[in-house]
Amino acid sequence: MVGEVIAIGAVRGPAATKDRILDAAEALFMEHGYEATSLRAITSAADANLAAVNYHFGSKEELFQAILTRRLDPMNQERVALLDTLEQEAGNAPVDCERILAAMIIPALHLARDPARGGSNFLRLLGRAYADPAPFLRHFLSEHYAVMIGRFKTAFGRALPQLSRRELSWRLHFIMGALSYTLAGTDALKLIAEITPAKHRDDETLLHRLAPFLLAGLQSPPTDSGDDASPSEGDTRLAR
Amino acid sequence: MVGEVIAIGAVRGPAATKDRILDAAEALFMEHGYEATSLRAITSAADANLAAVNYHFGSKEELFQAILTRRLDPMNQERVALLDTLEQEAGNAPVDCERILAAMIIPALHLARDPARGGSNFLRLLGRAYADPAPFLRHFLSEHYAVMIGRFKTAFGRALPQLSRRELSWRLHFIMGALSYTLAGTDALKLIAEITPAKHRDDETLLHRLAPFLLAGLQSPPTDSGDDASPSEGDTRLAR
DNA sequence: GTAGGATTAAAACATTCGTTTGATCCAGCG
DNA sequence: CGCTGGATCAAACGAATGTTTTAATCCTAC
Structure with missing residues (x-):
């Protein structure tokens, strides 16, 4: 001013x-x-x-935190705002699992599409920050993610009442993993997976493919009680 | 000698x-x-x-590569060997999708369980290497993963003939993402997700929960032709 | 027009980094 | 014994790091 x-x-x-x-x-x-x-x-x-x-x-650390804050807080606020709208529309009924997932992904997609807000570059930076062992980064991320994750976990819990809270935490963890890895690591295994140039407008197709994948995993039957988790169970011996 | x-x-x-x-x-x-x-x-x-x-x-770089090679090559060889066995048992028929996935996960689980081979520490190191932008690391990883990924991609392609090769690449990418993120980033969002101490023997329960999740996503209907990807489609507006 | 706080500039600060050097040790062998 | 070659060691190398300091400069506000 x-x-x-x-x-x-x-x-x-x-x-x-x-x-x-x-x-x-x-x-x-x-x-x-x-x-x-x-x-x-x-x-x-x-x-x-x-x-x-x-x-x-x-300091250098504070510069890095400033960079993260500039993009991350608006994105997470947009996520929560979308969820607010969905819950308001649904009244007392639980929101569709699919829409909740969309509320998580869409803001990330918007951010990736907007070069003025850092574009996909920032998401790659963010995904790398997840894996960074620096203590100040872990403190920062858990602080700046806590409220959003909490909100979405309860929303998913109402949409998927058959899942225990522990199982829901795991699946949310998997979702965050696949999402951040996909948005961030466009380099690491891209050559291996022979995925297209990625500069095109793959942000769209990427999330068009990621969302159904995650949704299917999220809606799969619970593994808590009983062992009929996977369709064709038997001698998979996944537990060794 | x-x-x-x-x-x-x-x-x-x-x-x-x-x-x-x-x-x-x-x-x-x-x-x-x-x-x-x-x-x-x-x-x-x-x-x-x-x-x-x-x-x-x-040099320091060569030391790092030596560390990766020591654990990574045996693990990937074990993966390929498991897949060899499965394909031999199946004869000309395609191997079950579930068993292929198990062949990918079980060697990682074995490695995580064996402290003499680095245990889960190494997997965390590996997961972090995925996200590292250092060129020598990316070269190294793509070289040491190429054959294994190629083998598994063709195996999955035979098990899921309804998927296009591009869509299959994407889903394999998601699987590698969720897997490495889950094995590596036990720290990042653990606090947020209120997941148990993780030291227990969570390796077992972890992969017991991860495998069905990934399997469901892997077996979900293709999104290539038609838009009926998600069960209750409509105004999800995932493409914005 | 000039005081005064905010910003920029150049230089040096003290560490720390990966790497290299040459001396030293010591088992193995003729 | 004398020598050879791999391994270990202390010490130093030059370069690069984040941070601080000191002075110069800018620009608004009085």
Whole structure:
């Protein structure tokens, strides 16, 4: 609100460097990972001074958290808002399992489609953050995911009353795994799986294929009581 | 073969330091990640000299690849061997989808259960390597996974002839994602999902729950032709 | 027009990194 | 014994890291 009327040339806006650092750091963290990206590479790509990161964000860790917060919080808020709408429409009845899953996936899809909000680059960064062992990242993620996951777990619990709470937790875990892995690891096994160039507009087809896959797993019969989990049971010996 | 009869005290065996370095590095890479683990921390934990890593392995990258190879190649060979047995038993008929999936999962379970072969620590390390953007890691993984993935893809293709090759690739991708994420990321979202201590003997229950989930997704109707992918289709608007 | 806080700039800070070097040890063998 | 070659060791290498400091500069507000 302070220096809103500046815009001297074409580059400098209000707090321009801060945003330029965020954008450049997001791209570089995505490409090389957190540890392998130096502050010098970031500030150099952002056309900023080396000290600017510590001035604006305090530290490298806080910069990374700022990057995550900028995209993640709106996405999770959109998820919860979608779920709110669904539950409001359904009244007292439980919301369809399929729609709940859609409420989880659609915001991620929107984010992946919007280059102005980081696009798929950010989702790859996020998926990599899941697997990162850094303590400050795990604290951050569990804090910023707790409310959303809680909301969706109770919603799924009402849609699938035959599942125990433990079994539901597992399936939600699998869903988050396949989702984040798919959105993030477009590189790792892509060559192996001979999947198309991925730049096309695969975001659409990707989630069109992922959603039915996850839905089928989510709606499969419970394995808690009885052993008739899988259709053609027998000597699968999955438990060794 | 040379110094087989040494065993002076109790510590020094043949090439003892090389193995101690592998073990210590595996544990540390698992705990802190590749970039965040220094050679000094490794050699210190292994009671070896700093230069020992470069002497025995050449570089830090080659050490990491040696760690992966030591566990990964036997596991993938076990997978292929299991699939060989299944196909031999089935003769010309296609193998059950469920058994193929079991052939993928069981070797991972065996590895996770065997502390002498790295146990679940290694699987967490492996899952993290999937998400790592380092080029040498991606080259390594795609090389060491190519044959196994290829074998399983054709096996699944015969078991699920209604699926196009593209759709099959996607579903295999989802399976690898959920599997590696589940085996690796026992930390990330565990707190959120309120899943049990995980140290118990959850490896068993984990895969008992994962396999039916993946099987249901794998056997769900194809989405290629027609839009009747999901049971209660309608306004899910998953494609936005 | 000038004071004063916010921002940028250049330089140096102290560590830490992976790697290399040359000396030293020690079993094996003629 | 003398020598050879693999293994271990302490020490140092140069480069790169995140962070801090100090001064210069910018721009709004009075």
